[in-house]
Amino acid sequence: MNTRFYNARILTMDGGMDIMEEGELCVCGNTISYIGKEENKDKTDWDRQIDVKGNLLMPGFKDAHTHSGMTFLRSMADDLPLDRWLNEQIFPREAKLSSQDIKMCTKLAILEYLSSGITAVFDMYLTPESIDEACIESGMRCVQVGGMNNFSQSLDEQEERYLKFNSGNPLTSYMLGYHAEYTCSKELLEGLSKLSHKYNAPVYAHNSETESEVKGCIERHGMTPTQFADSLGLFDHGGGGYHCVYLSDDDIRIFKERGLYIVLNPGSNTKLASGIADIRKYMDAGLKLAIGTDGPASNNCLDMFREMFLVTGLSKLKEKDASVVDADEVLAMAVKGGAQAMGLKDCDCLKEGKKADIIMIDLDTPNMQPLNNISKNIVYSGSKMNVKMTMIDGNIRYEDGIYDIGQDPREIYKYVNDLAERLR
């Protein structure tokens, strides 16, 4: 597909937050071939020429931590304490899932990502093969990360997947990872460290999501989850942590020295009452930040607009200072920070030669008016209703409310409703 967008505002994010007015953006195959002011109408045999009508093109959001397959659990078990939620509601039902169930639940999540302008996800869940299939069939860009723990996903399986998914369809890739310190034995993590050194590969995991997790780790190992992982060499080739609500000063030092990414999940941390990460402190320390929705059982929606508002809003509340964590910095986390954390070097901004992972934001709506500051409008008043189009790898997968992922959304809804009914 060759697509020409014209009459567009363009927020390239290649540098600052400047917006080009009345620009053109051309896509050849899966790559951005032109951004600028020239008219390219007759230069190629375009499959589609789209009048953007002054709306905004920008790079897609990157959901840097999620568990897509958990969609079946949405609103099945809310308003419960965390331990009862996990042990009574989540774990027993997850044990009954088939790989086909997870594939279809992942497809439901993909529909929602598209409606929220999310063009890539950093996904950790069961039966990685079915996640890979769901993403390739749907045209979703996905970086999977190992969710290894004492009960599932062995080291051998992880190595096999690392090799397989990183040499298969370029739309999907794989990073080494483990679920969390509290679900993994030391021996298992030592094995993962060896794998990381064998492939010079970064390692990701849930880290310091709750106070009790940190306390438990200190009791078990005399160290915080970050210190413990670092002591095992797990961060020698980089990587990062999901959540990171409770990092100590020494943890922050390790994150800085190892160049690790923090993936913030404010919606999930809010709904599960886990706490507010000290984002201002992380920013002051120069740490690298990205944003994720976490899974739909704990959030419950896969909505980058909500997450962006919460990243800055909760920081303002925590610091009692309305000036901290500027909206433009949050927007950068949701796009560039995520792409960098996920190793998607060609998906971080709009630029010639970069992958065509592009969204169109509808500015012709009351919540985007007036246009005093478009990037702040996106963070502070944007909503899914403003996502007019989502293009991944040069293919338009969502446009004006219509999905194009190779399967009728209602088939997917029916499957997941039936599944939820079966597992209720």
Add this chain to the structure above:
Amino acid sequence: MNTRFYNARILTMDGGMDIMEEGELCVCGNTISYIGKEENKDKTDWDRQIDVKGNLLMPGFKDAHTHSGMTFLRSMADDLPLDRWLNEQIFPREAKLSSQDIKMCTKLAILEYLSSGITAVFDMYLTPESIDEACIESGMRCVQVGGMNNFSQSLDEQEERYLKFNSGNPLTSYMLGYHAEYTCSKELLEGLSKLSHKYNAPVYAHNSETESEVKGCIERHGMTPTQFADSLGLFDHGGGGYHCVYLSDDDIRIFKERGLYIVLNPGSNTKLASGIADIRKYMDAGLKLAIGTDGPASNNCLDMFREMFLVTGLSKLKEKDASVVDADEVLAMAVKGGAQAMGLKDCDCLKEGKKADIIMIDLDTPNMQPLNNISKNIVYSGSKMNVKMTMIDGNIRYEDGIYDIGQDPREIYKYVNDLAERLR
């Protein structure tokens, strides 16, 4: 207009959160004439018969505290400390507004309310006549409240408006009020108390939004804002407070004894770093609660979905308990609580004889699937994209992204953009 909705899920909120499946709802003029299972196809000469296709009809949200006219300020002055935001950015620009400016800014807000399923607003701002005009012209239900302070809106003007707006178009009404203790002299408030007693009328005002407001009031009067207002007899006929982030135990006692409403504004309190109201405590004390967006300069969006998530989410964070402030209770605040606070006795639920203030929630979207629990889906994963239709007083004002408020939205956008440019 007589409208028949069929094949609908219906959340009447007349009682609990039970949902009728495959129901019909009929509207004659501005009133709900039927809800049930019978087929009314041939019973009246319908102007429209709408196949709801299994989507959800429910009563519209009530935005119980806002300043609609501030839309021109959206994203003009974010990420600033509260005092600089008010004194450098807001007040100097407000001083330059004409009544026509406020009318058009209010219309911009009305468009956004409609897109968020808000069917009535409790509005406090300058030039109330132009707000009244904007709402009547647009078909928006509006309860205005006096924003009297030492600088604008005298007692005489307030009495005149109270009489005029409460005997004019039934779509709009008026409540007595004052901006806040810190902007009003004792004499002015004593005068308002007399007015309240003359008409047996409740009184509303900003109350205990910030710690410094409460501290200042104690310094000035030896009492909290609630105690001070009560000591002047301002609550003898009921009323309530906007924000109420910092209420003392004695304030809570006064709210309970006087039957006052608390209008929560979590989005604004978050963005301005004001704090988190102790909602669980208020609920335990049996206080009456409603929800507002506050104005678009401080929020910055007029989105009841964001507010509902924040009411429960921030409470969970504050209490460190994921089970507090159940989503269903939040949904009741956003609908019934608001209607009651605003004196809209006939707009609190869907029932024969009640006003036809109805919204249609699109369930055929990924963020509403699966349908494990529809009311929780609305609070935890709903978004403006789910508002398929907004009907006020029997008239459809918003449907599938199209607005019908008697003026082209683009004319409104242009006016407010030009205004913002002029005041920059």
